Amino acid sequence: MDNQNKLWRIALYGVLLYAAVYYLLPLYVMVTTSVKSMDEIRAGNLIALPMSITFDAWSKAWSSACTGVDCGGLSGYFWNSVKMVIPAVLISTSLGAINGYVLSKWRFRGSELTFALILFGVFIPFQVVLLPMAQTLGWFGLARSVAGLIFVHVVFGIASTTLFFRNYYVGIPDELIKAARLDGAGFWRIFFKVVLPMSTPIVMVVLIWQFTQIWNDFLFGVVFSSGDSQPITVGLNNLANTSTSVKEYNVDMAAAIIAALPTIVVYVLAGKYFVRGLTAGAVKG
Amino acid sequence: MGALAIKNVTKRFGDTHILKGIDINIDSGQFLILVGPSGCGKSTLMNIIAGLEAPTSGEVQIGDRVVNDVAPKDRDIAMVFQSYALYPTMNVRQNIAFGMETRGVPRKEQDETIARVAKMLQIDHLLDRKPGQLSGGQRQRVAMGRALARNPTLFLFDEPLSNLDAKLRVEMRTEIKQLHHRLKTTIVYVTHDQIEAMTLGDRIAVMKDGVIQQFGSPEEIYERPANLFVAGFIGSPSMNFIDCHLAEQDGAVGVSLQSEGGARFVSLPDGQRFAGHLGQKVILGVRPEQIEVAEEDEPALLCKVHLTEPTGPDTMIFTQINGKEVIARVHPRAAGRPGDSMRLKLDLGKVVLFDPQSEARLG
Numbered sequence: 051m052d053n054q055n056k057l058w059r060i061a062l063y064g065v066l067l068y069a070a071v072y073y074l075l076p077l078y079v080m081v082t083t084s085v086k087s088m089d090e091i092r093a094g095n096l097i098a099l100p101m102s103i104t105f106d107a108w109s110k111a112w113s114s115a116c117t118g119v120d121c122g123g124l125s126g127y128f129w130n131s132v133k134m135v136i137p138a139v140l141i142s143t144s145l146g147a148i149n150g151y152v153l154s155k156w157r158f159r160g161s162e163l164t165f166a167l168i169l170f171g172v173f174i175p176f177q178v179v180l181l182p183m184a185q186t187l188g189w190f191g192l193a194r195s196v197a198g199l200i201f202v203h204v205v206f207g208i209a210s211t212t213l214f215f216r217n218y219y220v221g222i223p224d225e226l227i228k229a230a231r232l233d234g235a236g237f238w239r240i241f242f243k244v245v246l247p248m249s250t251p252i253v254m255v256v257l258i259w260q261f262t263q264i265w266n267d268f269l270f271g272v273v274f275s276s277g278d279s280q281p282i283t284v285g286l287n288n289l290a291n292t293s294t295s296v297k298e299y300n301v302d303m304a305a306a307i308i309a310a311l312p313t314i315v316v317y318v319l320a321g322k323y324f325v326r327g328l329t330a331g332a333v334k335g
Numbered sequence: 336m337g338a339l340a341i342k343n344v345t346k347r348f349g350d351t352h353i354l355k356g357i358d359i360n361i362d363s364g365q366f367l368i369l370v371g372p373s374g375c376g377k378s379t380l381m382n383i384i385a386g387l388e389a390p391t392s393g394e395v396q397i398g399d400r401v402v403n404d405v406a407p408k409d410r411d412i413a414m415v416f417q418s419y420a421l422y423p424t425m426n427v428r429q430n431i432a433f434g435m436e437t438r439g440v441p442r443k444e445q446d447e448t449i450a451r452v453a454k455m456l457q458i459d460h461l462l463d464r465k466p467g468q469l470s471g472g473q474r475q476r477v478a479m480g481r482a483l484a485r486n487p488t489l490f491l492f493d494e495p496l497s498n499l500d501a502k503l504r505v506e507m508r509t510e511i512k513q514l515h516h517r518l519k520t521t522i523v524y525v526t527h528d529q530i531e532a533m534t535l536g537d538r539i540a541v542m543k544d545g546v547i548q549q550f551g552s553p554e555e556i557y558e559r560p561a562n563l564f565v566a567g568f569i570g571s572p573s574m575n576f577i578d579c580h581l582a583e584q585d586g587a588v589g590v591s592l593q594s595e596g597g598a599r600f601v602s603l604p605d606g607q608r609f610a611g612h613l614g615q616k617v618i619l620g621v622r623p624e625q626i627e628v629a630e631e632d633e634p635a636l637l638c639k640v641h642l643t644e645p646t647g648p649d650t651m652i653f654t655q656i657n658g659k660e661v662i663a664r665v666h667p668r669a670a671g672r673p674g675d676s677m678r679l680k681l682d683l684g685k686v687v688l689f690d691p692q693s694e695a696r697l698g
């Protein structure tokens with residue numbers, strides 16, 4: 051029995067280790083390649099540790115690699131993304147929270163239908179709306195700007211943020227809202243003083259979710275922006291596709307890591323809330 | 336002065352009729368109990384009184400104004416919810432202060448009120464805790480405290496004790512009663528515990544399926560229940576219902592009772608009032624304490640004891656009359672043992688008769 055148990059454990063850890071290596075290997079290759087020199091890359095093997103570490107590729111990727119005709123690196127794109135992602139995440143999360151609050155706690159005639167229609171938005175393929183959206187952005191005078199991208203991401207984010215918040219708020223007892231109404235609180239005071247303080251887990255989930263979605267988006271970025279409003283995903287694409295005399299793998303790898311870093315950081319910092327938030331409500335108490 | 340008047344209030348959710356014409360009228364300072372089985376519409380009625388739900392038709396009057404179009408916060412009421420509904424992210428102090436803050440009560444007055452309420456309910460030492468760190472009884476006190484921090488004309492308590500264990504329930508029941516004596520504020524109190532109903536209420540409204548079956552004082556409800564439902568719902572153990580035929584013998588109106596040990600005709604006091612039902616089937620309602628052990632020289636019914644249930648001060652005797660199981664509440668020393676026969680008599684002064692068809696009380 052004991053021995054069998056041990057064997058089980060070993061097998062289990064073996065499988066886990068294998069899975070971990072399998073998923074970490076690409077990251078390992080990216081990191082090691084990004085700090086190797088081109089000479090070493092050409093001579094050596096993909097898996098080998100770097101013989102000497104150099105950050106030249108990183109600084110080139112950041113500030114001087116060519117992305118098409120421009121040769122200013124990814125830094126401009128990176129800041130575009132930051133300028134886009136922060137307002138887009140905050141606005142879509144706030145609107146989702148308010149929508150969810152209304153749809154669960156201030157039901158009105160037709161609120162279920164409204165929710166169903168909003169839900170529909172979760173399943174709409176993005177490609178379908180590219181043209182009408184481009185037209186709309188044109189009318190608003192937001193075409194090819196960071197503001198336009200923010201608008202697009204907010205509109206598309208609302209469906210899922212509303213869904214998340216609404217389902218979380220359904221679990222908050224209605225009697226709490228009734229008690230607050232008897233205490234004289236109105237719509238906003240109940241939201242900010244009673245409901246929102248109870249929402250930390252779901253707020254974290256939605257923030258992470260939206261951040262990842264918007265930061266990683268390529269389609270909207272490439273369609274609705276140009277020149278100096280393009281986000282990092284487009285920059286990375288341009289950088290990797292710009293034909294230079296030699297393919298600089300180390301610069302490509304450094305650029306890819308730079309593009310992925312913010313989402314990784316967000317997960318590491320707030321990942322535990324993500325798991326907690328997703329399972330909250332599943333278990334009571 | 337009238338404190339609360341509910342006039343022909345109905346409530347429908349879609350096609351389901353929850354309240355079917357409720358009429359209630361109580362005076363200032365009275366303690367009204369709403370009692371009835373689960374799902375009969377008690378909480379719905381409370382929500383309508385509070386203004387948290389709109390009636391489909393009818394009128395609610397608090398004090399001397401009709402409040403149908405008055406917002407909950409302006410109705411001058413305070414409510415304790417079935418689930419307490421304490422704000423989980425606020426500590427006890429903030430929970431009690433929330434309503435005062437909303438209403439812009441000055442800070443100093445808030446602190447005084449919190450101190451007064453906390454002392455009254457003995458929760459001073461809990462003020463800095465969150466609701467999650469409190470026991471059920473403590474939460475109940477805080478919920479009460481939140482309501483008491485106001486000085487409303489009407490308190491609404493929706494089953495405030497239903498989540499507590501038996502001992503705490505009894506304690507809190509007494510405290511609520513004392514509180515009412517001290518404050519003299521009008522209270523509407525929902526329960527489905529008939530002991531709470533009897534001990535606390537000045538007036539009791541017994542509800543079933545959205546209809547008030549009877550509205551009256553606890554004595555009225557207990558001694559002259561309007562129908563079989565009220566008779567069976569109030570009182571523990573329940574009233575015994577014995578199927579009989581109403582007959583006349585030697586000029587007296589009465590019923591024949593048949594036990595396993597004999598048969599007897601018992602005449603009903605003032606039996607002429609039932610004369611119109613002679614020869615008909617009736618249901619005789621007898622409370623367990625109205626069945627007594629007969630003295631040696633008294634006429635009695637010889638009953639076989641099936642089962643006994645000692646409760647301490649009394650012992651319940653299970654026997655059979657007219658084919659129905661009947662419970663008698665007797666003194667433990669007088670109680671026979673299962674298999675024994677006992678000489679029992681009915682205290683007919685308070686028996687009631689019901690019509691088996693309409694289930695209404697006769698006479």
Ligand SMILES: Nc1ncnc2c1ncn2[C@@H]1O[C@H](COP(=O)(O)OP(=O)(O)OP(=O)(O)O)[C@@H](O)[C@H]1O
Pocket residue numbers: 348353372373374375376377378379380527
């Ligand atoms: N919003 C609603 N929509 C539809 N039906 C409802 C709604 N609220 C309550 N009901 C129904 O109304 C009936 C009465 O509910 P209510 O909560 O008033 O019962 P109650 O007497 O308080 O019961 P309990 O003793 O279990 O608390 C129930 O059958 C319930 O299902």
Ligand SMILES: [Mg+2]
Pocket residue numbers: 377378379417493494
């Ligand atoms: Mg209820």
